[in-house]
Amino acid sequence: MRNQTSPRGRLRMIALAAGAVLALAGCSAGSLGSSGGGGGGVNLTWVLDSNASTMKAAESVAAAFKAQNPDITVDLESRPSGSEGDNIVKTRLATGDMPDLFLYNSGSLFQAIGPVQNLVPVTDEPWVGTLEENFKRVVTADGNVFGAPFGSQMTGAILYNKRIYAELGLQIPKTWSEFMANNAAVKAAGRVPVIQTYGDTYTSQLFVLGDFHNVAASEPDFAERYTAGQAKFATSPAALKGWQHLEELHDLGYYNEDFPTAKMEEGMRKLGDGEGVHYPMLTNGITTLAVASPEGAKDIGIFPIPGDDPAKNGLTVWSPSAVYIPKTTEGAQLDAAKKLQAFIASPAGCAAYAQGVRPNGPFAVDGCELPDDVLPAVRDFQSFVDASAFSPALEFLSPIKGPALEQITVEVGSGIRPAADGAALYDEDVRKQALQLGLPGWD
Structure with missing residues (x-):
């Protein structure tokens, strides 16, 4: 679930005198200042996605x-x-051409870049003790920690319009049956119960991916058995439910009429304007919400995709990407890179991040506080993290995620393919990837 690419090679120079204050948001590619560090200074290159x-x-x-x-x-x-x-990341690591630091995924994609062979471990750095435990686990390989979190966590959940909830006298649902009762009331009031935006196909996955907290609550060993080829979406009653939810909501006519072609930005506008009341989405879309419906964004909250047991209600959470140091970074460059990495994983680093971009979720570092101006949905997200009512997404517990998921969920959510058939087809997609990865138990 990543953004489209843009031309690479853009180089931005950050070289400010101590204490200087610049408005960086409007700067173009090229030099943004002079080093101010004298002839003995160190110059680091940090690679990020565009x-x-x-x-x-x-x-x-x-x-x-x-x-x-x-x-x-x-x-x-x-x-x-x-x-x-x-x-590009894999090639540059393999050829020893990776600059001093780089930003890349945590979780299963992190494991695929050969961290033990290619990255500098940071296990003994003091700041590692301040990391949120789930994040620490998803940047660990062979017992060593390798990355510092850059940015906030995100969740796949139900964004909802609090203003419409208040108008209709609805309560936040903690079970799927309560959620469906709310949807019936929303439709009776002449509004769209559930927004879908299959014009951006990745958004179709949330009822499956965001439901993993409920799967883990019902089958705590699902991720382990799934990785070993023993648990399947089509044969696990808990894992099948996300697919069934997609089918059920479509068959009841609860989606917006333009769901096959609508884009995420339009979905956020519908939500903020109250045209639609629920939108299953990742919280990284909150930035788009603030642009698509600036006033309406203040009315939007978040709750977990409901399961069957209200006592186990909780969010499915995605860890942030991380900043890593390749083993080719040495000497003074390595010392300086470690300083930057430590700064990123500190309250001062989190505050600097929030000055550049408003966070869409909690940080993964103890002592990092959300700024006062975050939207209500982000505060709602923080409350579940504070209560430890969350689980990591499946892709942070297993290296397997079939590449065809978003196409299959579009078919199920569009009424083209039954839920059970979609889940079985995805299981086959997963099997192909597991064989490519050479995982045991899939022969």
Whole structure:
């Protein structure tokens, strides 16, 4: 679920005198200042994906770091997102051509870049003890920690319009039956119960992926058995329910009429304007919400995709990406890179990130606080994290995620393919990937 790519090679120089204050958001590619560190300074290159929000946050972090470390200059180098960016990262690591630091995924994709062979472990760094435990686990390989979290956590859940809930006298549902009763009331009131935006196919996956907290609550060993080829979506009653939810909501006519072609931005506008009341989505879309419906965004909250047991109600959470140091970084460059990594994983680093981009969820570092101006949905997300009412997404517990998931969920959510058939087809997609990965138990 990644953004489309943009041309690579864009280089942004962050080189500010200590204490200087610049408006970085409007800067173009090229030099943004002079080093101010003298002839003995260190120049670091930090590679990130070319997403505008990522670059803006990195600019803010690099500027704050420069203010504290005037002898270290940080250059930001962009790379494409998506599969093209993945290939660039793997190639540069394999050829020893990766610059001093780089931003990349945590979880299963992190495991695929050979962390033990290619990255500098940071297990003994003091800041590692402040990391949120789930994040620490998804940047660990062979008993060593390798990454510092960059940005906030996100969840796949139900964004909902609080204003419409108040008008209709609805309560936040904690079970699927309560959620369906709310949907019936919303439709009776002449509004769209559930927004879907299959024009952006990745958004079709949320009822399956975001339901994993409920799967884990029902089958705590599902991820382990799934990785071993023993648990399947089509044969696990708990894992099948996400597929059944897609089918049920479609068959009841609860989706917006333009769901086959609508894009995520339009879905956010519908939600903020109250045209639709529920939107299963990742919280990284909150940034789009704030643009698509600036006033309506203040009315939007979040609750977990409901399961069967109200006592086990909780969110499915995605860990942030991480900043890693390749083993080819040595000497003074390595010392400086470790300083930047430590700064990123500190309250000061989190604050600098939030000055560049408003967070869409809690940070994964103890002591990092959300700024006062985050939207209500982000505060709702934080409350579940504070209550430990959440589970990691499946892709952070298993290396397997079939590439055809979003196409299959579009078919099920569009009424083209029954839920059971969709789940079985995805199981076959997963089997092919597991065989490619050479995982045991899949012969």
